[in-house]
Amino acid sequence: MVLSEIQGLLSCEIFSGEELLDRAVLYGCASDLMSDVLAFSRSGALLLTGLVNVQTVQTADIAEINAIILVRGKKPDDAVVESAQKKKIPLLGTPYSMYEACGILYRAGIPSTMKCATDFAAGESE
Amino acid sequence: MDRPISHSFLIQGKNFYEAGRVSTEIKSMLKDLGVDAAIVRRVAIATYEAEMNVVMYADEATLTVELTSQAIRVVIDDRGPGIPDVGLAMQEGYSTATAEMREMGFGAGMGLPNIKRNADEFSIDSKVGKGTKLDITIYIN
Numbered sequence: 572m573v574l575s576e577i578q579g580l581l582s583c584e585i586f587s588g589e590e591l592l593d594r595a596v597l598y599g600c601a602s603d604l605m606s607d608v609l610a611f612s613r614s615g616a617l618l619l620t621g622l623v624n625v626q627t628v629q630t631a632d633i634a635e636i637n638a639i640i641l642v643r644g645k646k647p648d649d650a651v652v653e654s655a656q657k658k659k660i661p662l663l664g665t666p667y668s669m670y671e672a673c674g675i676l677y678r679a680g681i682p683s684t685m686k687c688a689t690d691f692a693a694g695e696s697e
Numbered sequence: 698m699d700r701p702i703s704h705s706f707l708i709q710g711k712n713f714y715e716a717g718r719v720s721t722e723i724k725s726m727l728k729d730l731g732v733d734a735a736i737v738r739r740v741a742i743a744t745y746e747a748e749m750n751v752v753m754y755a756d757e758a759t760l761t762v763e764l765t766s767q768a769i770r771v772v773i774d775d776r777g778p779g780i781p782d783v784g785l786a787m788q789e790g791y792s793t794a795t796a797e798m799r800e801m802g803f804g805a806g807m808g809l810p811n812i813k814r815n816a817d818e819f820s821i822d823s824k825v826g827k828g829t830k831l832d833i834t835i836y837i838n
Contacts, residue, residue, distance in 0.1 A: 606807030609742045610814065614734070622802045629717035630802065633724065633745045635738055 572596050572681060574638050574661055577617065580675055581665040583640060586652050588661030594637050598684035601673050605630040611685040612636060619672050623647050628654040628662070636660065642669045702730070702764045708751045710777065713801060716752040720745035723762055723771075730764065732837065739815040740769050740835055746808045747773045747831055753798045754778060755828065768817075770834045779825040787813070787821075 575592040578585070585592075600612045601619035605626055608618060614635040620627055623645050631639050638661040641647065647655070647662060655662040665672050677683070704726070706719045724741040728734075744760070751758040755777025763770045780786045787809050794804020813819045818834035 603802060604805045604807070605802035606746065606805050606811055609746060610807055610811045614738060624801060625714065626716065626801045626803070629721070630745070633717065633720055633738075633741045 583663040586662040587655040600684040616684040743815040780823040
C-alpha cells in the first residue's frame with residue numbers, strides 16, 4: 572500500500588513530505604517507546620506514535636522507517652517538522668487514537684512489524 | 698578494502714538536541730562505503746542506543762568505529778557515573794531513567810539489551826565513578 576492511501580484511510584493532515592506520498596508502506600508498528608521501535612521495527616515500516624519530539628524523527632531515520640503518523644491530533648513543533656524535512660521522512664497526523672488507527676490499518680491489510688515476543692524468543696526476529 | 702578505516706567521534710553528555718548526530722554520520726559513512734544495508738541498520742541502531750545512553754547518563758564519550766573487510770567494530774568509552782550492577786542493567790525493562798529521559802521516548806530499559814541484540818560480539822566494562830566502555834563487533838559476512 573502507498574502512503575497516499577493511508578493518508579485517506581486515516582484522514583491525515585501532512586506536516587512534511589507531501590512529495591513522498593507515493594512511498595510504499597510494507598509493515599506497520601506503533602509505539603511511544605523509541606527503544607521498542609529500534610528493537611522491533613523493520614526497514615520500510617510505518618510508525619504510529621504519540622511521541623512528538625526530535626528523537627521520534629531521529630529514531631525513524633536510524634530504523635529506516637518510511638513514514639511517521641502522529642495520533643490523536645498531535646501537532647509537531649517547527650523543530651520536529653524541520654528535522655523530518657531534512658531527513659526526507661513524511662510526517663503526517665491523524666485525528667484517530669493509536670488503537671483506532673492501528674485497527675484501521677490492520678484491517679486494510681498492513682501486517683505488523685513488531686512480532687509477538689514469543690516469536691522473538693524463538694529467534695524469528697528477522 | 699584492505700586497510701582498516703577508523704574514525705573517532707566525541708559525544709557530549711546531556712545534549713538531548715544533538716543526540717543521534719554521531720550515529721547518523723556513521724550510518725551515512727557506512728552506506729557510502731557500500732556496506733550491506735541490513736548490516737548498516739544494525740550498526741546504526743546499536744550506535745544510536747549507545748549514543749543515547751551517553752547523552753542520558755554520562756558527561757562525554759569517545760566513539761571509535763573501525764571497518765575492515767570482515768567486521769565493523771564500535772567502541773564507546775565514556776566518562777560518567779558507571780553502572781553499579783551490569784547484570785541488572787542488561788535485563789530488559791530495568792531502568793534508572795529520569796522523567797526527562799522518558800519524555801524523549803527512551804529510558805524503558807531496552808538500550809543495552811538492544812545493543813547486544815544487534816551485535817555479534819558484545820562486551821561491557823564499567824567502573825562506578827569513572828565510566829563505562831562498550832566494545833561491539835558486527836560481522837560483515
